[in-house]
Amino acid sequence: MDDAPNPDPGGHFATDSNWNLALTPITSITSSLATERAVYSGFGWNLQPGHTSSEPGSFGDLDRIDAENLGFAPESISSSSSEDPPDKSTGSGGKPPEIPSKVRKKGQKRIRQPRFAFMTKSEVDHLEDGYRWRKYGQKAVKIAHFPGLKIEQPDLYVSFRSTGYFITSTKRSYYRCTNSKCTVKKRVERSSEDPTIVITTYEGQHCHHTVGFPRGGIISHEATLVNHLTPQFRNSIILEFS
DNA sequence: CGCTTTTGACCGGCGC
DNA sequence: GCGCCGGTCAAAAGCG
Numbered sequence: 001m002d003d004a005p006n007p008d009p010g011g012h013f014a015t016d017s018n019w020n021l022a023l024t025p026i027t028s029i030t031s032s033l034a035t036e037r038a039v040y041s042g043f044g045w046n047l048q049p050g051h052t053s054s055e056p057g058s059f060g061d062l063d064r065i066d067a068e069n070l071g072f073a074p075e076s077i078s079s080s081s082s083e084d085p086p087d088k089s090t091g092s093g094g095k096p097p098e099i100p101s102k103v104r105k106k107g108q109k110r111i112r113q114p115r116f117a118f119m120t121k122s123e124v125d126h127l128e129d130g131y132r133w134r135k136y137g138q139k140a141v142k143i144a145h146f147p148g149l150k151i152e153q154p155d156l157y158v159s160f161r162s163t164g165y166f167i168t169s170t171k172r173s174y175y176r177c178t179n180s181k182c183t184v185k186k187r188v189e190r191s192s193e194d195p196t197i198v199i200t201t202y203e204g205q206h207c208h209h210t211v212g213f214p215r216g217g218i219i220s221h222e223a224t225l226v227n228h229l230t231p232q233f234r235n236s237i238i239l240e241f242s
Numbered sequence: 243c244g245c246t247t248t249t250g251a252c253c254g255g256c257g258c
Numbered sequence: 259g260c261g262c263c264g265g266t267c268a269a270a271a272g273c274g
Contacts, residue, residue: 137266
């Protein structure tokens with residue numbers, strides 16, 4: 001089908017991003033203060049309120065970082081999904097309008113939280129990070145592949161020959177922190193190019209300590225961070241948003 | 243029994 | 259205006 005975006009031979013992926021992306025192996029994280037900051041703030045450790053979320057536009061673009069640099073199809077992300085008003089009784093969630101308890105705060109602009117992502121080589125999708133998560137959704141997402149990628153499946157190769165790109169799909173899972181006061185979310189999906197790689201994207205900051213690590217809470221330097229991460233995460237690459 | 247996961251449907255933004 | 263798609267909801271099912 002043609003639900004794929006128009007392929008851009010000019011290297012759309014390479015040039016479209018305004019973002020300074022650093023792919024930093026976590027083991028050498030010491031070389032990047034910015035990455036350090038991003039990671040800390042993402043986890044709610046040693047928080048740096050540098051991002052005030054007052055620029056929804058920029059956060060909207062954050063989403064595109066992992067997408068573009070990981071070879072995903074470009075996503076159009078809404079930076080400020082204004083769930084607006086109100087008067088519609090056809091409540092959100094697509095459920096019967098009879099649920100007053102579910103009064104979602106409409107009319108309030110949803111503000112994108114700072115995000116960062118891990119690329120981790122792992123067999124398990126959901127990596128232990130010391131917090132408890134609850135899955136609230138899952139999506140099958142389509143991914144467009146463009147020239148320069150290895151094509152190992154014959155049928156995909158045929159598709160590639162005729163269109164210049166081909167589509168595969170992957171599964172994306174959505175989790176939120178089980179702490180009722182914590183609004184942190186994370187998104188987990190497999191890399192389309194390398195299924196052994198798990199991409200975990202965090203959004204927001206934890207307002208509480210970890211439950212899995214004995215010494216949760218504020219940490220002061222990157223060595224500690226690495227020690228806090230589970231073995232799986234120590235092989236991670238961090239996508240930094242600056 | 244309570245918590246978590248699965249799953250289909252819906253909402254709203256965005257591109258065409 | 260329409261269709262696509264990301265993100266979310268919530269009922270039902272699963273599990274300890």
